[in-house]
Amino acid sequence: MTLALIAAFAVGALLGAAHFGSLWWSVVLMRHGRTILGAAAQALRFAGLALALALIARQGAAPLLAAALGVLAARAFLMRRYRRIA
Numbered sequence: 001m002t003l004a005l006i007a008a009f010a011v012g013a014l015l016g017a018a019h020f021g022s023l024w025w026s027v028v029l030m031r032h033g034r035t036i037l038g039a040a041a042q043a044l045r046f047a048g049l050a051l052a053l054a055l056i057a058r059q060g061a062a063p064l065l066a067a068a069l070g071v072l073a074a075r076a077f078l079m080r081r082y083r084r085i086a
Helices: 002-031 035-057 061-085
Strands: none
Touching: 002 035, 002 061, 035 061
16 A cells, blocks of 8 residues: 555656646747647646546545645645746
Protein backbone atom coordinates (compact mmCIF):
# COMPACT_ATOMS: atom_id res chain seq x y z
CA MET A 1 0.00 0.00 0.00
CA THR A 2 2.77 2.44 0.91
CA LEU A 3 4.64 1.75 -2.31
CA ALA A 4 1.47 2.44 -4.32
CA LEU A 5 1.03 5.79 -2.56
CA ILE A 6 4.65 6.76 -3.20
CA ALA A 7 4.22 5.80 -6.86
CA ALA A 8 1.00 7.85 -7.07
CA PHE A 9 2.78 10.85 -5.51
CA ALA A 10 5.63 10.52 -8.03
CA VAL A 11 3.20 10.26 -10.96
CA GLY A 12 1.33 13.28 -9.60
CA ALA A 13 4.58 15.23 -9.32
CA LEU A 14 5.45 14.39 -12.93
CA LEU A 15 1.95 15.36 -14.07
CA GLY A 16 2.17 18.60 -12.12
CA ALA A 17 5.58 19.41 -13.56
CA ALA A 18 4.28 18.84 -17.09
CA HIS A 19 1.09 20.78 -16.39
CA PHE A 20 2.69 23.84 -14.84
CA GLY A 21 5.72 23.70 -17.13
CA SER A 22 3.44 23.90 -20.15
CA LEU A 23 1.64 26.82 -18.51
CA TRP A 24 4.77 28.90 -19.05
CA TRP A 25 4.82 27.84 -22.71
CA SER A 26 1.16 28.69 -23.33
CA VAL A 27 1.57 32.11 -21.69
CA VAL A 28 4.55 32.82 -23.95
CA LEU A 29 2.48 31.81 -26.98
CA MET A 30 -0.34 34.13 -26.00
CA ARG A 31 2.04 36.97 -25.21
CA HIS A 32 3.51 36.73 -28.70
CA GLY A 33 0.10 36.96 -30.35
CA ARG A 34 -0.46 33.26 -31.04
CA THR A 35 -3.68 33.25 -29.05
CA ILE A 36 -5.37 30.28 -30.73
CA LEU A 37 -2.33 28.06 -30.27
CA GLY A 38 -1.98 29.25 -26.67
CA ALA A 39 -5.64 28.53 -25.96
CA ALA A 40 -5.27 25.09 -27.53
CA ALA A 41 -2.27 24.41 -25.31
CA GLN A 42 -4.35 25.47 -22.29
CA ALA A 43 -7.15 23.10 -23.26
CA LEU A 44 -4.70 20.23 -23.74
CA ARG A 45 -3.10 20.95 -20.35
CA PHE A 46 -6.41 20.78 -18.54
CA ALA A 47 -7.71 17.77 -20.45
CA GLY A 48 -4.48 15.81 -19.95
CA LEU A 49 -4.34 16.46 -16.23
CA ALA A 50 -8.05 15.72 -15.78
CA LEU A 51 -7.79 12.45 -17.71
CA ALA A 52 -4.73 11.31 -15.80
CA LEU A 53 -6.27 12.13 -12.42
CA ALA A 54 -9.51 10.40 -13.43
CA LEU A 55 -7.55 7.26 -14.27
CA ILE A 56 -5.71 7.46 -10.95
CA ALA A 57 -9.04 7.96 -9.14
CA ARG A 58 -10.13 4.55 -10.43
CA GLN A 59 -7.44 3.09 -8.16
CA GLY A 60 -9.07 4.60 -5.08
CA ALA A 61 -9.18 7.71 -2.95
CA ALA A 62 -5.75 7.32 -1.35
CA PRO A 63 -3.81 7.18 -4.65
CA LEU A 64 -5.83 10.14 -5.94
CA LEU A 65 -4.97 12.19 -2.87
CA ALA A 66 -1.30 11.20 -3.14
CA ALA A 67 -1.25 12.20 -6.81
CA ALA A 68 -2.96 15.50 -6.02
CA LEU A 69 -0.32 16.17 -3.37
CA GLY A 70 2.33 15.46 -5.99
CA VAL A 71 0.71 17.96 -8.36
CA LEU A 72 0.65 20.59 -5.60
CA ALA A 73 4.28 19.89 -4.69
CA ALA A 74 5.34 20.35 -8.32
CA ARG A 75 3.30 23.56 -8.47
CA ALA A 76 5.01 24.97 -5.38
CA PHE A 77 8.45 24.08 -6.73
CA LEU A 78 7.89 25.46 -10.24
CA MET A 79 6.09 28.63 -9.20
CA ARG A 80 8.94 29.47 -6.82
CA ARG A 81 11.39 28.87 -9.66
CA TYR A 82 9.38 30.95 -12.16
CA ARG A 83 9.03 33.78 -9.66
CA ARG A 84 12.81 34.08 -9.62
CA ILE A 85 12.94 34.09 -13.44
CA ALA A 86 10.17 36.65 -13.99
